[in-house]
Amino acid sequence: MGSGSSKQAKPDNSMPEPKEAKKAPPRRRGRAQFEEVQLQDPNAAPRSNGQPTANGRATNNGRGYTSATTPAYQNAYEQYRDPSYDGYGEQQGYSNARDMWQRAGNSVQQQQRVVNALTSHPGQDPDEFVAMALQLQEMGDDDIVFETFHHKSGKEYTCIRQGGRRFYLDNWNTHEWQAFPNHWNNQGHFKTDGDPLSGPSGPSNDDPSPRPSRPLDVGDVDVASGLSSEDDRAGMLKHPTRGIILTYIFEEKRNIHCFFDDESGMWVKLPVSWEQHTDFTKPLVKRLRDNIPSWKDKYDMVAALRQSNYDADDAITTYLTIDDTGVMDSPDRLAGFNTKIMKEKDNKISSLEEKMKKLQKNYEKITSHAKKLHAENTKMKAELEKLRESSSALEVEVKTANMKMAAMQQERPKTAKTVRMAATPVSATNEAPEADPSPNSHKIDEAPAEPAGPIIDEETLRKLDTTAKNLDKSQVTLKKEVKQNFEVQLLSCGGGRGQGGVLGVMMEGGGTGDSRYGEDAPASDNDFLSDETCRHSTNQELDDLKILYKKECLQRRLLYNQLQELRGNIRVFCRVRYDSRVGCYHQFPTEQDISCSNPAGKKVSFQFDRVFTPESKQTEVFEEALPIITSCVDGYNVCIMAYGQTGSGKTYTMMGTKEDPGVNVRAIRELLRICNEREQINYTLKVAMIEVYNEHIQDLLTEEQKGALDVKMKGKRLYLAGLTEVVVQEEEDITKIMDMGDANRSVAATNMNSTSSRSHLLLMLTVEGIDKVSKAVSFGSLTLVDLAGSERIAKTGASGQTLVEAAAINKSLTSLGQVFSGLRSSALHVPYRNSKLTHLLQPSLGGDAKACLFVNISPAESNVSESISTMQFGSNAKQVQLGQATKNVAKAPKK
């Protein structure tokens, strides 16, 4: 604790006016000037003894000093920093209590005691409290002493002591004054309220009316200096309006600088604005200023000293400590004490700002890069989406292709070629024809519309055709060259066997195939090579030519077989009958297409291997069928059928007229010619003719009444027991056979065609060949079928016997359609035996046979429904995939 200065200090006229002076309440009397005084004359004024006088003025504790001021000074000089100021109770509504107490004749000091007591017990009703105190006061002569009893339990009781009696206010229970129990005296201690001289303890920080720990007396004060000689905390202050004021620093937990207020007769906490001028505080403030030049606020300094118990070092330390927190921050101070720190901070800030700039740049770069990436990402996503779509489309295509392939594989017959080419449906390209309710309709209605077999696309077929034709041409050219060469050779040799002799041998001798194509090499070419005159000069050239020729033939034959296989071993041709009476209702866009309008007016189109118009000649028709026909010579089972409604030209196509024969006669002729051509093989050509009428098989080449023939099995081959077979050796035989068959054929009249055949006519040819050298046996068959009319029963108006015939025809044709369906779907069971017709045709319609179907239609519009039905039948048959045809060739029996 700093010692109070005893030296005289000059008045500080430069001291600024207190801040709150401007805000002073109305009672303020103007601007006050402090003057620090040194009391010169201790007797100049009587000192109050601290006891209230009758007029309410307090003395200065009997030391001759008194305040000349009124309580109004407080309003003028109270500082906002002085927490102890409470307005002496007036502000808490205790003025009424003070007045009551004053009217009772109590002194100002006593009045203040009442107010203090009320302040200590804010829950009390002031009027009631004062009334109770007055009652007690009347009970005795002694002054009332207000006390607070602090019970060890922590409770506080307001007490009143008068004389030897003590009462306490039972705040906790009855809320009335009660006699103080004696045994409580040892359970707590008393604190006298409002009496600075009687309390066991001094003022506390919380007590708005601080009290000295012990009463001062005159002897305690150095009158000359105004301070106590024994206690340097005692001092004086000359107030501009109140004069000399006695001060004292009370020491409790913390020292409190108080002054003695004559008005109240109490020690009151000294306002900060006063305190800074006291001798005790002044040097401390100076010390703070010297140590901390930037600390210029004296009020802060005094406050800091108070908080530091008037220890300047503590105040400085406190200041510097607070400085770190910035509570007392100011630019000057910072400049003085914290320059280094500030510089460091500035440096830090600069460094951070630099970092911030760098980060900002990086951020901008990253943002820019991110934008680019985002744009690229968007682009990539779009591309990815496109790729996904493409991929999906491809997947769908692949699936579709796989499904098609699987379907094709399933429908492929067991014996079908492994290598297939791109399939193009050669079928009806439009919707199915109108429904046919007639039971005599022979459509293959169970069959699906899709193509089933290895159908070659038309482009490939055309190319192959072109190649074959070119080969034909080159062959013809070659033949000519050979012929010319030989002629030249013969001439140069001086003659020979004559023109054509060599060629005749070469071109006609021993070929096993179609003579048009010269399939085989000449069998007896040594004939001309034996000519001694020519041999020497031509031998080598002839050998070369022979090799070349054979090579050409072989190549052509291979190509032809390939073409045939690719085309399918069942070929379907459509032929429109010629009728001079009506025009042709159908259109022919190409050689393979035919179209017309159905009765509903809708256009329907069909596609076949070839379409023959009404103007087509018999030779053209035969030319198309010839390759299949001739293959029977090579050991194949071949079947040619004509299907169509009555009067559509079936018989004309198959049989024709004597002047212009059809396929049957031409086929026999051709086979006969081929058989005769091939001298290397001994062929036997046999012909049989039967009629299937009402499911009965009739032999037409005999006049015997054999009855119906039975179909029987002989090994794997069918045969008809008792069937008449006629060997054909020359063309005249053919005519005889046909005439006989015609004569025996049953013909029933119908409304539409009086000569219409009501039965199926089958011309069955067998070709058996034995190789002269190898003795190998080959067996081929050609079945030529003129089917009965397929027209509807209702339309023809059949009845009675004719109706029975029609039913039988319907049954057999329906069975034929079912056989085609079975073959098309590669069914495990093909219902050949559903009818006599199909049973007989089984060898020719099996998986390893070759077939050709003519669908004959009428040119007339009136027959268009029937024509469409017929074309649909043919279209379905076109989708049948017969297996790869196989030769019926057996090795020669061992001798």
Ligand SMILES: Nc1ncnc2c1ncn2[C@@H]1O[C@H](COP(=O)(O)OP(=O)(O)OP(=O)(O)O)[C@@H](O)[C@H]1O
């Ligand atoms: N392309 C044609 N050119 C000239 N005349 C033809 C042609 N096609 C058929 N004809 C004639 O039409 C008539 C009927 O023909 P065809 O007998 O061949 O019919 P169909 O279908 O066999 O009848 P059905 O089923 O009753 O036997 C015959 O007189 C025949 O000469």
